[in-house]
Amino acid sequence: MNASPHKELERFEKDTEQCMKCGFCTYVCPVYQEEKIESGVARGKNELAKALLNGDLEMNRNLADRLYKCTACMACTESCPSKAPIPRIVVAARADAARTMGVRFPYGFAYRNLLTNRKLLGNFLRFGGYFQSALMPAKNGTIRHLPGFMAAMTKGRHLPTIAPKFLRELVDEVNKPRGSKSVMRIGYFPGCMHEFVLPQLGKKTVDFLTHHGVEVVMPREQGCCGAAAFLGAGDFETGRKCADLNAAAFKDVDCIVTGCATCACTLREYPHFLADTPERREAYAKFSGNIIHISQFLTDTLSLQASAFQTAPELKGKKLTWHDPCHLNRHLGIKEQPRRILKSLADVNYIEMPDASRCCGMAGQFSLLYNELSQKIARKKIASIEASNADIVVTACPGCQYQLLDNLARLKKPQQVMSLMEVLGV
């Protein structure tokens, strides 16, 4: 057996040598900009990774804490003259931390037991949703506090209700296109948010695609993408279970479409982080190569014209702005496609906000572990949204969506948050 405590990090050793400590990352790092402490920024984290590899430091709770305090927004890499992929080094080091020390309660417990079992997760959420509607008064429309155990995990944030009916109860496994012949047969990966919380958006996505001649298959065997477990917490074991499940679920499709930026990015990362055997390497590479985000699928793959994008009736006359999810913008390089869609909408005004690509501070587990810091980062985003003078901020990542929703509500701001598919009429 490989006894090295840094077995994942060792795979990235060459990357750790890319940083020449110029400090350009300090200017763009959302964490460093708030705290001004060196261990927060990529340069510092890379030095910690090097110290682990050369034996100057050993993994412990303190060091793991420094590793978790990163939103993986990749702004550092974008600004870096040598393009050092330090957030990826951080993920690898998190995996070593998780393996040697475990993932802290209750997160570890939840990842291992809930993310790998779709039915259990659904029942758990439904159970939570029942108490939520029974015990909590509605607040700000659909936003309520999640009760009990969930509230403890989410630090009492504003979160939307768990839907009474999940997506798999609303759409069939195979959805034939409306027209006579199908242009493509695709797999649909809704992700947890579109499956359990916003199933109406998942349904809208399926309807939109079938309307445009696409046959949509939503395999029932698929599960969570595993982002929180393996990218956030470094729990690669759980990550592999998710990856195995998903890679096996999609068969005979031209590509796999998801509307969630984080899912798209995470599914693409399987071969890079989780492929520990030749079989997995092959299966993951094949699966990941097929993943495409809905914004790119509609504009690049289907080449839909501007006229294909109708404005949802309730949006007419509104001013829209776009928030770039990091997973879409910097991780996958998708910047123009969603803007193209928004700009093609009739009867709405598209306005670019300043620093649209700046991280909102959500980053899954990050926002739970460092709630106050996450809110400080969000406040800068809210200021950008306000500066744009838009009524509605549109994004394509449920994580960003809730971060913005939650922080706009905290600051009592009138702006609405919508997902990309939400603004489209069908």
Place this chain on the structure above:
Amino acid sequence: MLKPDVIKQLKKIVGEDSILTAKEDLATYAYDGTTTWSHPPDVVVLPTTTAQISAILKLANEKKIPVTPRGSGTNISGGSVPIKGGIVLCTTKMNRILEINAANLTATVEPGVVLQDFNTLVAKANLFYPPDPQSFLGCTLGGTVAENSGGPLCIKYGVTKQYVLGLEIVLSDGYVLNIGGTTVKNRTGYDLVPLFTGSEGTLGIITKIVLRLVPKPAAKRTLIAIFDDMTLAGSVVSKILANRIVPAKIEFVDNFVIRRIEEKMQMGLPVDANTMLLIDVDGSPAAVDSEAEQVLALLHEGGAKMARQAKDDDEAALYWKARSAGFAAIYSAARTVVAEDVTVPRDRLSDFIKKLDELSKKSGFAIVLIGHAGDGNIHPSVFTNSRDKKDLERLDETLTEIFEAALELGGTLSGEHGIGLEKKRLLAKALDPRAIDIMRQIKGILDPNGIMNPDKIWERP
């Protein structure tokens, strides 16, 4: 190791949130932008007021604890590396811009303000702060004053010391000293402001800075020229200056750096160019146009293979971005990289380039050039991937030879990076011994216990 009692007192001064003692944090304050120097401190304090800094220094002075000042740690001299351990006093949390006075053309800032943040705000007032070290995205103003930093613009606009009007400094015994002021003219006794400017943190901690601003030039043109021969590029630079034209910037990038940047950033640079000159001219629109024309003519006359004006602001920005990435590109190119900072008189540039080529051939080490041709500061960088001790010793010899060659041409050891740890072994060769003696005596007056950034600038006698 510091006694727990000292840590307790420091905590009392700055508060629990502004002190770092975990070894995982200390490891991240062990380095600066150099490759070789590293040493962790015993404690890091991040004060937010002058009074806190005064209390810290009083304590450190009483207990004779080394204090290394640090901003963002982007310097490339080893200057902010706490080589003797002790306290790292980091000013990044003191980052308020206190005033921009558009009527007096001055700004008052705290030391932790990042240069780029300052530039952004100054530009909003249609003003301009010229000193432009290429670490502008990270470096703090306190750091640029302590290092007396310069950059491409210094050919026309000078370096940091030409812009510092007043300073608030905490001396090693905790005394808060105010020198200079907010006037452009100030002729009252010995001028102590430039003494602290460039003192590399060895004389005290800068806690407040009054800077002079200038109006933002109304127009700017960027010119790009390519040469097949490095020495030709060098002669052209001297020729431009001899024609009484002082561009805002004249930057020199050699083939290795062009290729290296292109490899990293894929921006469409001319990778087959032997040498590239990037030139900015600025001023009033009419003057700029005529100056740009004259420079273009001189470039063609001087043997440029290609010389043209940048198509638009975007293309100009692209080339300047490539230039600012240059150092990073070099530093990440090999295991051991030493960026020299020698500077020669501007009319000796092509002689120096020839000499460097000879030294590279003789030693077998790659020597690449990137830097400020307009002021004779072209940063020859020598590097090797070898871990062989003998090779590294030979590298050292080559560095000494480069420095000696520069000195022979009437040049200097360091143009803008400072001495720090990186160049102190050569200081005795670069200065009159009496000058070093005077410097030491000044240090003795201001820091009798030798706690301020110890072991920098001079070799121990």
